[in-house]
Amino acid sequence: MTLVIALSGTLVPEAFAQKRNLPLIRDAEIEGLLRLYTRPVFKAAGINPGSVRVYLIEDQRINAFVAGGQRIFVHTGLLLESETPNETIGVLAHETGHIAGGHLARMGNELDKASVTSIVGMLLGVAATVGGAMAGSSDAARAGSGIMAGSQGLAQRNFLAYARDMESSADQAALKYLESTKQSAKGMITMFEQLARESIATLHNVDPYILSHPMPMERIRNLERTAQKSKYFNSADPPALVLRHQLMQAKLIGYTNGAQAVMQKYPTSDQSMPARYARAIALFRRGDIQNALPVINSLTDELPQNPYFWELKGQALLENGRAAEAIAPIQRALKILPNNGLIQMLMAQALIDTESKASAKQAVKMLRLAQKSEGETPVIFKSLARAYAQLGDIPRAELATAEAALLQGDRKLAIEKAKAAQTRFKTGSPEWTRASDVLTFASRK
Structure with a gap:
């Protein structure tokens, strides 16, 4: 299911994403x-790599953050602006420092110590200060500082000082993880320097004591003093990893930009693999499958062991109404990555779109396999509903529709379909019980 932007957690139903309307990709x-970037860092931090999820947010700003437990959210802007894998890995190492340090839980304790009034005042003060600075208004910035200096100012400053300490602690932890994995901290420093350049105007009139992060140049100086002592400081990324990083950037540009912008970034004179990748995506997305396929074929011919080139070919054919032809390249991708849930979902979609009962049976099996890695997602249940409908199994189609509706927050439809499905199943059967569960959850206020 390549590069599907999911608003309000459509594909990733975590409560954090749903409540904040994050555009997840x-x-x-x-x-x-x-x-691949995070696994060695997590191990160095003593964290089980399988216990942390990394999510991608469609946002052009350079940012990454930890929230909602052991979850790291990465902006597309960070991936696009990082020139090397090491730059991205450095930022991810910093976020890992927050997880390993238990900073979110401890931050909650700090918030508990402050009154609600203090917290609200703190947020208003920071907003006014930073907003004034961004607008170039020193008066507004001072006004914000005035709010912070009120009766709750001490509690607010203590809280923000604690936040700054956590950031410094995460920086030092990142240095340790990178050293342990024989990687350079240069990339992390480079990204922080870029952030510092972007924030100079914003921070010009801001009191350093009301910031939740250390002042940029102070932070960079502290990092450099330690990082430059490492024998790995000048270590370079492996060429194969650099290529994968460039292909990732080309894919993001191909999907998130118009065809004209893609062609300007990657003109036809550029015959590098990333350039062809981006152009192929831009061509098929505008419906030019005739010119897209030769470019995709050049990629699969040159690097047949890359599953994502085969996935792209399958998706291009599928989205241009050639579902039957899409199956073979997706099968090639699954042969290389047999347990990838997203590619399994893409295969199921292709099978369903061929509109045959035999293919629908295969699609159900493929979707059940996808559930092992993807869990309960609306797209899986929507596809199951289509497959069951093609098989003439209306009760299961209605139950799948009810489950998809529940996950998307459509309680009315969930109740309607669950009731319709439940009447057709034997009382006490697994399907009847599942329909009952949907009704229970959908009826809660």
Whole structure:
């Protein structure tokens, strides 16, 4: 299910994403690369790599953050602006420091110590101060500082000082993880320097004591003093990893930019693999499958062991109404990555779109396999509903529709379909029980 932007957690139903309307992106290739980046860092931090999820947010700003437990959220802007894998890995190492340090739980304790009034005042003060600075208004910045200096000022400053300490602690932890994995901290420093340049105007009139992060140049100086002592400081990324990083960036540009912007970034004179990748995506997305296929074929011919090139070919054919032809290349991708849930979902979609009962049976099996890694997601249940409908199994189609509706927050539809399905199943059967569960959850206020 390559690069599907999911608003309000459509594909990733975590409560954190749903409540904040984060535009999450799901993509097998990018997620695989991020797992490759984070696995050694997590191990160095003493964290089970399987216990942390990394999510991608469609946002052009350079940022990453930890929230909702052991979850790291990465902006597309960070991936696009990082020139090397090491730059991205450095930021991810910093976020890992927050997880390993238990900073979120401890931050909650600090918040508990402050009154609600203090917290609200703190947020208003920071907003006014930073907003004034960004607008170039020193008066507004001072006004914000005035709010912070009120009766709750001490509690607010203590809280923010604690936040700054956590950031410094995460920086030092990141240095340790990178050293342990024989990687350079240069990339992390480079990204922080870029952030510092972007924030100079914003921070010009801001009191350093009301910031939740250390002042940029002070932070960089502290990092450099330690990082430059490492024998790995000048270590370079492996060429194969650099290529994967460039392919990831090309994919993001191909999907998130218009065809004209893609062609400007990657003109036809550029015959590098990333350039062809981006152009192929831009071509098929505008419906030019005739010119897209030769470019995709050049990629699969040159690097047939890359599953994502085969996935792209399958998706291009599928989205241009050639579902039957899409099955073979997706099968090639699954042969290389047999347990990838997103590619399994793409295969199921292709099978369903062929509109045959035999293919529908295969699609149900494929979707059940996808559930092992993807869990309960609306797209899986929507596809199951289509497959069951093609098989003439209306009760299961209605139950799957009810489950998809529940996950998307459509309680009315969930109740309607669950009731319709339940009447057709034997009382006490697994399907009847599942329909009953849907009714229970959907009826809660």
